[in-house]
Every structure is written in structure tokens, then in C-alpha cells.
Amino acid sequence: MFSKPRRKVTRVFIHCTASELTKHDNVAAIRKMHLERGWSDIGYHLFIRKNGVLENGRDLERTPAAQKGHNTNSIAICLHGLKKDRFTTPQFDTLKRLCLEINKAYDGEISFHGHSEVAAKACPVFDYKSVLRLDAYGNLGLTGAVTQATAEVDDMTPDALPDLKEGARGPAVELLQELLLIKADGIFGPKTANAVREFKRQHKLYPSDLVVSHVWKLLLGSKQVPHFD
Numbered sequence: 282m283f284s285k286p287r288r289k290v291t292r293v294f295i296h297c298t299a300s301e302l303t304k305h306d307n308v309a310a311i312r313k314m315h316l317e318r319g320w321s322d323i324g325y326h327l328f329i330r331k332n333g334v335l336e337n338g339r340d341l342e343r344t345p346a347a348q349k350g351h352n353t354n355s356i357a358i359c360l361h362g363l364k365k366d367r368f369t370t371p372q373f374d375t376l377k378r379l380c381l382e383i384n385k386a387y388d389g390e391i392s393f394h395g396h397s398e399v400a401a402k403a404c405p406v407f408d409y410k411s412v413l414r415l416d417a418y419g420n421l422g423l424t425g426a427v428t429q430a431t432a433e434v435d436d437m438t439p440d441a442l443p444d445l446k447e448g449a450r451g452p453a454v455e456l457l458q459e460l461l462l463i464k465a466d467g468i469f470g471p472k473t474a475n476a477v478r479e480f481k482r483q484h485k486l487y488p489s490d491l492v493v494s495h496v497w498k499l500l501l502g503s504k505q506v507p508h509f510d
């Protein structure tokens with residue numbers, strides 16, 4: 282389970298070890314390599330083995346040493362591997378679960394990137410944008426628990442309301458639309474997503490389409506709550 286560090290974090294970077302050697306498939310080996318370089322610890326915070334096991338590297342409270350010039354305010358995740366077709370489904374499943382947890386911990390106000398976006402490197406060599414369904418801004422597009430909202434809304438407290446994002450449908454989406462004062466058809470399409478982004482922008486939040494408890498709180502607090510029968 283991911284727990285948010287106290288230091289500020291705005292970006293997550295994905296890496297690969299650039300090795301297919303089995304002996305490099307664990308955090309201890311990579312730590313040893315980085316210590317041999319004269320570093321104080323492994324550069325990455327989290328390491329994902331070929332079998333999908335997640336290992337802890339550098340303390341999350343510490344800035345990573347992983348993306349030269351772009352380490353501040355970041356979290357660095359490394360997957361073992363070098364060849365694009367040899368990364369495993371368990372690795373990707375762990376990466377997806379981890380990124381969903383991180384995204385949730387930051388209420389969607391965090392973006393995900395490949396090392397290659399800030400360096401002239403191929404790292405990570407796999408198509409992380411498809412794996413994580415990232416948009417052009419690095420917003421996580423994974424479904425996870427955040428799109429299904431078919432249950433009736435019977436508790437209108439922020440923590441009881443479901444997390445929503447574009448693609449969701451159901452009564453909670455209708456409630457969201459009523460609070461945004463837009464057409465309430467229960468379908469979270471592009472127009473609803475734009476209204477959410479605009480609302481979040483007005484409240485100085487990262488303008489993603491993700492609606493989580495603190496966004497519900499603002500929505501419920503800033504508008505007349507409609508009556509539901």
C-alpha cells in the first residue's frame with residue numbers, strides 16, 4: 282500500500298533497469314550498483330521485479346536520483362527489464378495497481394511520465410503510455426475503481442460518493458452534473474469532463490477530469506444541493 286510522503290510530489294517517473302540479467306532482478310542488486318557509483322542509496326523509490334513483486338528502494342521522503350535535472354518533487358519507479366517484449370503481465374499489473382494508488386493518494390493531482398520525456402534515453406523501453414493509458418499531460422487513464430458509478434446515491438457525503446472520471450455512468454454522474462449545473466443525463470462524456478476541469482481550475486486544483494472526495498466536498502459546498510427523491 283502506497284503512503285504519501287510529506288515532501289511535495291507532482292510527478293512520477295517510470296524507468297527500466299536496462300538489463301535482462303536475472304541477477305539484476307531485485308532491489309538489492311540495483312542498490313549495490315548505485316552505491317558502487319558513490320551514491321548514498323539506490324536512485325529509485327520503488328522496484329518491480331519480473332514476477333510482479335514490488336520492492337522498496339530509496340525512502341520516499343528523499344528526492345530520487347533517477348532523472349537528471351528532474352528529480353525534485355518526483356517519485357521514481359523502476360521495472361526490471363531491457364527488451365520491450367520481455368516485460369511481464371505481473372509487472373504491468375503491479376505498475377498499474379501502484380500508479381492507481383499513487384493517483385488516488387494525490388486525488389489525481391499528479392502526472393505520470395517516462396524517463397525518456399526528460400532525457401535523450403529510450404528508458405523505459407516499453408509503451409508505458411498504453412499500459413497506464415496516459416493522456417498528453419500524463420494523467421492516469423486507468424479505470425480501476427473510478428469509472429463505475431451505477432449504484433444509487435443514498436449517502437451524499439464526500440467520502441461516501443464514488444470516484445468518477447470520464448467514461449463513468451449512473452446516478453452519481455447525474456448528481457455531479459446537477460452540481461455543475463449542466464445537463465444531467467448520467468453520462469460522464471467530454472462535456473462533463475470539461476465542466477469538471479473548469480470547476481477544478483477555478484478552485485486552483487490540477488485540472489484533470491477526476492472527481493474524488495475533496496472535489497465532491499467543494500461541489501457540495503459551493504452549490505445548492507438538489508433534492509433527490
Ligand SMILES: [Zn+2]
Nearest residue numbers: 296297396404
Ligand atoms: Zn530511466
